Amino acid sequence: MSRKTxxxxxxxxxxxxxxxxxxxxxxxxVRIANLAILFxxxxxxxxxxxxxxxxxDFGYVAFxxxxxxxxxxxxxxHFNLHLxxxxxxxxxxxxxxxxxxxxxxxxxxxxxxxxxIVTLGFGEIVRIFMNNLSAPFNVTNGPKGITRIDGLAVGGxxxxxxxxxxxxxxxxxxKYYYVLLLxxxxxxxxxxxxxxxxxxxxWVAIREDEIAAxxxxxxxxxxxxxxxxxxxxxxxxAGGMFAAMQGFVSPExxxxxxxxxxxxxxxxxxxxxxxxxIAGALLLSFVPEFLRYTVEPAQKMLFGRLLVxxxxxxxxxxxxxxxxxxxxxxxxxxPESWHKREMREGEAA
Amino acid sequence: xxxLLAADNISKRFGGVQxxxxxxxxxxxxxxxxxxxPNGAGKTTFFNVLTGLYTRDSGTIEFAGRPLRLGSPHKVxxxxxxxxxxxxxxxxxxxxxxNVMVGRHxxxxxxxxxxxLRTRAQREEEAAIRRRAEELLVYxxxxxxxxxxxxxxxxxxxxxxxxxxxxxxxxxxxxxDEPAAGMNATETAALRQLIEGLRADGLTVLLIExxxxxxxxxxxxxxxxxxxxxxxxxxxxxxxxxxxxxEAYLGGQVGDGAH
Ligand SMILES: Nc1ncnc2c1ncn2[C@@H]1O[C@H](COP(=O)(O)OP(=O)(O)OP(=O)(O)O)[C@@H](O)[C@H]1O
Ligand SMILES: [Mg+2]
Numbered sequence: 001m002s003r004k005t006x007x008x009x010x011x012x013x014x015x016x017x018x019x020x021x022x023x024x025x026x027x028x029x030v031r032i033a034n035l036a037i038l039f040x041x042x043x044x045x046x047x048x049x050x051x052x053x054x055x056x057d058f059g060y061v062a063f064x065x066x067x068x069x070x071x072x073x074x075x076x077x078h079f080n081l082h083l084x085x086x087x088x089x090x091x092x093x094x095x096x097x098x099x100x101x102x103x104x105x106x107x108x109x110x111x112x113x114x115x116x117i118v119t120l121g122f123g124e125i126v127r128i129f130m131n132n133l134s135a136p137f138n139v140t141n142g143p144k145g146i147t148r149i150d151g152l153a154v155g156g157x158x159x160x161x162x163x164x165x166x167x168x169x170x171x172x173x174x175k176y177y178y179v180l181l182l183x184x185x186x187x188x189x190x191x192x193x194x195x196x197x198x199x200x201x202x203w204v205a206i207r208e209d210e211i212a213a214x215x216x217x218x219x220x221x222x223x224x225x226x227x228x229x230x231x232x233x234x235x236x237x238a239g240g241m242f243a244a245m246q247g248f249v250s251p252e253x254x255x256x257x258x259x260x261x262x263x264x265x266x267x268x269x270x271x272x273x274x275x276x277x278i279a280g281a282l283l284l285s286f287v288p289e290f291l292r293y294t295v296e297p298a299q300k301m302l303f304g305r306l307l308v309x310x311x312x313x314x315x316x317x318x319x320x321x322x323x324x325x326x327x328x329x330x331x332x333x334x335p336e337s338w339h340k341r342e343m344r345e346g347e348a349a
Numbered sequence: 350x351x352x353l354l355a356a357d358n359i360s361k362r363f364g365g366v367q368x369x370x371x372x373x374x375x376x377x378x379x380x381x382x383x384x385x386x387p388n389g390a391g392k393t394t395f396f397n398v399l400t401g402l403y404t405r406d407s408g409t410i411e412f413a414g415r416p417l418r419l420g421s422p423h424k425v426x427x428x429x430x431x432x433x434x435x436x437x438x439x440x441x442x443x444x445x446x447x448n449v450m451v452g453r454h455x456x457x458x459x460x461x462x463x464x465x466l467r468t469r470a471q472r473e474e475e476a477a478i479r480r481r482a483e484e485l486l487v488y489x490x491x492x493x494x495x496x497x498x499x500x501x502x503x504x505x506x507x508x509x510x511x512x513x514x515x516x517x518x519x520x521x522x523x524x525x526d527e528p529a530a531g532m533n534a535t536e537t538a539a540l541r542q543l544i545e546g547l548r549a550d551g552l553t554v555l556l557i558e559x560x561x562x563x564x565x566x567x568x569x570x571x572x573x574x575x576x577x578x579x580x581x582x583x584x585x586x587x588x589x590x591x592x593x594x595x596e597a598y599l600g601g602q603v604g605d606g607a608h
Contacts, residue, residue, distance in 0.1 A: 059475060082490065190465050196465030198457055201443070205451045208440035215400055215434075217426030217455025217518050 015181060019174035024127055028175040032139065034245060036285035038238055039178040043281040044187045044274065045234025045267040051272035052200060053227035054207025056116040057141045057300045059103070059123025059261050063232040065130060065254035066099050067092040067239025069140060072249045078141060085152050085244070088211035092240040093233040095261025099126070100232025111210070123259050130251040152179065152244045159244070176245050185243065187234055194230075203227050204272065264318075268325050270332025284322075288314040351376040353553050354399075354430075354522060359397055359408035361391075363575075367523065368394040370577040371408070376522070381554045383568035383585070385561075387597060390574040392557045393435055396526055400432050401425040413521060426455050431520035433511040435527045435557070441500035445491060446509050448499050449482035452517025487511040489543060505536040512543070523547060524555040529563055541567055565589065573597065 022029040046060045068233045070092035072144070074083045083091075103122050108114055134142035152159040159179070194200040202223045205213040214220050243249050261284065269280020295310040325333065354376040361369040368391045376382045384392050397403040398412060401422040410417040418424050431452075440448050457478055463471035486492045489509040490552055494502060499510060508528055515523055527543075529537045537560065544567060558564045564571060565585040572582040575597040583587050588594055 077415060113590075193464050193467060194461070197461075197471070198459045198478070199461050201447060201451050202454055204443060204447075205440050208442055209438050210433065211402060212440065213420035213451070215402065215426065215432055215438075216452050216514060217423050217431075218451070219423045224459065244442060297499035 002318065007282055010283060016247075019177040020168065023169075023171055023174055025173055027173055030171065030177060031284075032289045033178050034173055034180055035316060036179070036282065036289075037184050038245075039262065039265065039285045040181070040218050040278055040281040041187050041241075042235060042238045042262050043240065043269075043277050044184075044191050045231050046262050046271065047191060047231075047266050047277045048194065048203070048234070049231035050266050051208065052195070053203035053224060054271075055224060056112060056119070057228075057231070058116045058120035058256070058259055058263065059126070060119075060231070060235055060252045061256070061259040061308045062103075062123040062126035063096040063099055063235030064239040064242065064258070065251075066232075067236030068243040068249045068253070069146070069239070070095050070236065071240040072146040072149050072242035073139070075244075076146055077148050082150055085154065085240075089237055089240050093236040096236025096239070097229045097233040100228040100230075100235075101225055103232075104228030108123070108221055108224055110307050120256065120259070122208050123254075123256060127254050130254065140251075144249060145248060145250050145252070149243050149247045149249065151247060152176065152241075162246075173245075176241075180241065183237065188274060188278075190234075195272075195274065199223065203289060207272075229336060264322055268322065268332060270334040273332070273334055276332050276334030280332065284318070288318065291317060299335050351378045352376070353413060354555075356395075356399070357409045357411070359395070359398055359410070359538045360406045361394055361403060362406055366508065367577045369398065369405075369574075372574070372577070372579050373408075374579060374582060375492060376555060377554060378521075379548060379551060379553055381548055381556060381567055383564045383571035384555060384557045384574065385559070385564055385571060386574035388556060389576075391570070391577040391599075392574055393526055393579075395574070396432060396524055396557065399425070399524065400430060416524050423455065426518050426520075428522060429519070429521035431515035431518045431522070432524040433515055433526055434528050435530070437504075439499040439507055439510060439514075439602040443499060444496050445486060445502065445506075445513075446479070446482050446495040447501055448510055449485050449513045449517045450478050451590055452485075452514040453478040453481060455518050485516050486510075488516070489513045496503075505532050505533075508532065508540075509543075516547075520552070522553045522555060522594065525559075526557045527559060529558060529560045530555070537563060 018033065019030050022033060042060070042064060046057065049055050049057045049060070071088050073079055074081050074091065076087045103119065106119050110118060130140045131143055133140040140146070157175075159175050162169055162171045168313075202213065202218045205216065205218060206220055206223060210220060242253070265281040265284050266277050267277065267280070268284060271278025291314050292310045295308070295313055296306060299308070301304050329335075352375050356375075357373050359369050359372045360367070372391070372395060384395065386392055394403065398405045401418070401420050404420040412428055412430060415428070417428060419598050440451060442564060443451070457474050458475050459471040466558070471553065481497060483492070486495050491506050491509050491513070494506055494510075499507065499573050502510060512523075512528065513524070517573050529540055532540060541563060544556070548554060556564065556568060570583060570584055571588045573591075580593045581591045582598060583591070584605050
């Protein structure tokens, strides 16, 4: 076995064992890991739009919301519908995809800052819709949100309950973990395959120089729409999983802050480079949680009382990380071009 | 000789500037056609109108016997016109090879699902795109640069790369906007050979160039623009002696090598 294969096997084993280990520490940590995976998934979806096609999207959370509400409405007592996951996830992806095309179509001529402003507005509009679509017909139940949403159930396997398997207890969150991991592998494969494909190259070409891309024969209109629609579909799938996992959705989960967070993950890690984006997403989802759980005890131990709220410190670290990245690594921690050079050196060696 | 491109009474105005005024010209198949004129004469504007990047105010363009639609550059590329830019426009963070592979876009078909599923057709097409791109890099003389990022190439190599990307679209007409600008004598000589080779391979070349020696040595016919108007169109020897052309150049700047 080559060193690479051994490495992959070790990483795979570690990832498989992780939820079992975390369960010992506390189920809350499994939930944190799940949300982290969900955010990696989201940032890889957004990577298609921002990283590859270079379309600055500040409203990505809208598609996440569409997916979440699709699941919530089709699998809860709210409308008394209880569709199976294999129907809801594709429908959610489709709705999000349509929303993506709706956002994309009128904004095709916009670039950079202007596009950022319009997408930001779009994200807010979707959230406000969710907030107000409770009268005259109660569609979204307004700010109260939708409760008692069905969890994921595959065949007879209920993802809410704990199952004993091979003498090991698998809690609900641990089981979600494995599903999310599977979905994550899928989105990584999609990203990697698109990256080295005709359409992926067209996206990057548009990002690099739209006029040259046009002159080289790319129908930039269609190709950009495709990026919006693809990115949005992944947002929709992530939203569905979120609703299933939490059992509750409300407009509060889909605020601008979330969009910015996902965008920051893409930018921090290195736009366009799958591994960079994953690193960025991991960093931005785990470090704050880590701080949240360690800062309080650490301060109590050192000073005997709480000096700085964990939430404050979290935002401080977050802000500092972004400022430092933009200052010293404007192309991200692990930029696409580096990755290319490493690949080439790897080939030559 | 068959006419490949016929531009008829093309006009284009930017605010107070009449960049093109009723410009008509015909380019025959397999000729090297020069487009010259003092700075700001409208040469680049003509390229932009021709390739659909600008909409024209009036006039028609017929290419290979069919009218060229307004304002859709990818349709122009599909019809068989490829171009390079005066101020080089490459995809800087893509490798040289990828830049050329982008040029194959218009002649290939694989979509998103083909790429995700890695269908057999997609894989074969992808391999063919790569092969063709590699060939073209070798053809323009930068085969050994395939893996370098475009922005890391030398100026002359970037110009060659732009030509390779244009060739990847399988054009009938290749429009070059000042390809020798910034090149030294050796590079210019190599460029000249390259263009002659292209013509020998059946391509038609439309060339904007300030290097008078290159234009006069290379072109079969030359058109001269001045303040948006065509003031001459003939074989180089005749154009060179045309009093209006001499006046246009001497009235403004000295033409040789000026930008
Ligand atoms: N996008 C534009 N907006 C406004 N004016 C323009 C634009 N493009 C060109 N012009 C003007 O049109 C005229 C012709 O410009 P053009 O670039 O076509 O000249 P050129 O013959 O290519 O000159 P050069 O030899 O310097 O490249 C100039 O006066 C220029 O300022
Ligand atoms: Mg010019």
